Amino acid sequence: MLDTQKRHRNTILNFAAIGVLIVFLLIIDGIGSVKLEQAFALFAIWGIAAVSLNLINGTTGILSLGHHGFMLIGGYITALLILSSESRARIANSARSQMNEFTLGLSIKNWFEALGLNALATDDTLWLRFIVAIVIGGIISMIFGLIVGIPSLRLRGDYLAIVTFGFGEIIRLLASTRLFAPFTNGSLGFSGVPSEFGKSLWWTFGFLAITVFVMAKLKYSSYGRALQGIREDEIAAEAMGVNLAYHKVLAFAISAFFAGIAGGLWVSWLATARLDVFLFTLTFFFLVAVSVGGTGSVTGVLIGTALVVFVRQYGDPLEESYTLWQWLLAGGVLLLAAAVATLIYRNIRRLRPRLNASIYIVVGLGIIALLIGLFAASGGQLQSEYRAFGMRAIILSALLVIIMIFKPDGILGQAEFNWAWLFRERKDQPTDEERAQDAWLTGPELSKRLEAAETREASAETAGESSEAN
Amino acid sequence: MAVSSIPEPKKRNWAPYLIIGAILMIVIGRIIFLGTVSDRFNAAFFTRAITESFKLGSLYALIALGYTMVYGIIRLINFAHGEVFMVGAFATFFLFSAAPYPWPVAVLVAIPIAFGVMRILDFWRGKMTDPIVLAGGGVVFFIAVWLLSATTVNFVLALIFSMLITGVLGIFIDRIAYSPLRGAPRNSMLITAIAVSFFLQNFGLLTLTRRQTPFRPDTVLNNSLVFNMFDGTVRTSWLIVVIPLISLVLVIALTLFVTRTRLGKAMRATAQDAEVAQMMGVNVGRVIATTFLLGSMLAAAGGAMWGLNFGSLNQPAILGILPGIKAFAAAVIGGIGSLPGAVIGGLIIGFAENFLTAIFPRTPEFAGITEFKDTFAFILLIVILLVRPSGIIGEDLSEKV
Known part of the structure; x- marks a missing residue:
């Protein structure tokens, strides 16, 4: 305490x-920079999704790869329910529309009007309809989460990961088929989703605050402890009386609910709902956020999300076109830096051999690339321009591999950010009593401490303070 | 004195026979029914469907072998295997269509080819610095440089070169990304594999191409083949013979390698128990490298024939995903860790995808199930994992305490 x-x-x-x-x-x-606002709103939206993924991946220790499917459900339902009448008319008039009368009429506005609540169906109360829509999206996504959670009762580890991946892909593949095209409008999707919510800092950060609050409370509740027990050792947890089925399915359901909410906001942020924005790439980004930030740590996941969003929104310079000699120079510098970093790492960790033979190859390649680049730069050769598409994803995936090799628990591990860190308080500091016991056990020359502690305790008691620490 | 136990009468398990019988009855019923619907659904239609399914299934089987071998040895679902397949397909494409190269490119391409040959010679000599291995690598290096910089490359040679390059890539991936994680939790290994898969996808976008690439090599292999079947003419290409044949040859070669050679025996020992195998003197590192080499080579062969079959290669970021995950489903259905299981699973997926859509075709009353066919593999995977996680012929996977 x-x-x-x-x-x-x-x-x-x-x-x-x-x-x-x-x-x-x-x-x-107040600054009014659209790009900055969008980046922060995206941080909040992806933060919701990553934190909810963290509940399954980090806290419960089940690798789930189907988050894009849950987001798709939440996103499409939100979009369908709040789509404006103009957009509906446009879809109805379009020749390629796959929606029918019934699905075009699925709108909260119509429902409110049918209930006689005309006051709630005006343009001023769009926010209310948005909240209703996003909660419905979250709940339906949660139902799917329950369905996906059922295999987790029989399967473990990597098999379960593949099954969740399969579910995510099935959801995405089915959404484009004839069966569900009336709801999703096939590959066309919806355009004209109201974007004032997803792009607003207050809405997105409000939802993020709710999510983080729920997740943080959950982590330290009895449910959270049970989930952590499942992560550490499933069999032991079951032996201690944890109901595995109930807790695993619960984790999936809660996670899917928040993923659905994130999907609704994401659709609003994009202002369109299309199938190609709900690819597995999305889950991969959250996986990077969770793994890099810290599996099981809400604050860590937010740090990871910030990193991913930064690379995504501000990584454009990486994908602009540069001349070939510039690329060669950059590659050479990168190889040399990697070699130096490896050397430093092996020296710090005192690994043997310090100099691996492959280091020579890396250094050699780096020097060759640098030399060719420099000669070409001075000679005016290799001037053809080259654009590196996909560089951001390459950097994120390389980062993920490096994190997995060197720090598999992520930057923060399972620990949350703690104010004590700022004050450099150590949690594992022994109490005075323990020190005294140590002194007594280790030898008479340290028994002075025992006396000192006793006197201090006595004085503390007289002063009427409790000397409990940690 | 040993206590003799009364042998219990073995109970016959009828479930598989029932399932197979039910499937056969549905298939035959559908075929008879379709025969009454339209003239279009004659014997030729179903022959074509069967041969196409067999072709597709043998491609999935080739890819699935890589999954099953890697899983058998290091218990890792190699998520990047689909991307290895993609690299194999594109390597064949570029070797076939872009040669002759300028000499610096030819040298760069010849290095992995020579290294791959050295790796294969190493199976026999057991040491990379052996003079024969080095000489072989050197000779192949110069031949490859000469071939790539002077002449065009025909399809079979492109296939072999691509297999060598991709095999070396497999070893390289293992050394860089997976080997530091030996003994780490399985989830970390799987996440690393996913990261490698993304890396390869985007690296492919960066270096190979960003568009769908037409790939129609004019070889003898895909000449058209027309023959009569009862009441109709089947128009198809020689690929329905060539692809299963090449796959069969490769599978037989792999089986012989695994059952007849010392290294194959070491592989089987490592699959059973890596620690004990190591104590018995098996060089586990070499076994793992061999596994990745062979698995990636098979995937490259699959990729090359995939391009040949479909006439085009999708862009690198999506080419490998679906075939890869379907082949993984095939490996699980057959029983992961088992080589015949991978082949059976591949054929099952091929038939589920192609033959099933053929016996439920588009008719005036029914719109067909073609657009659902990509989900079949996933549904089969989920069903088999829930009903029988060990697959059709697989070891028991339940966790021991």
């Missing part, structure tokens, strides 16, 4: 951090 003083300090700091965040968002809102 923390002592009262520290708890008060943490509460104050928490509120201060929230205040700083709000001021920060106000400033970003």
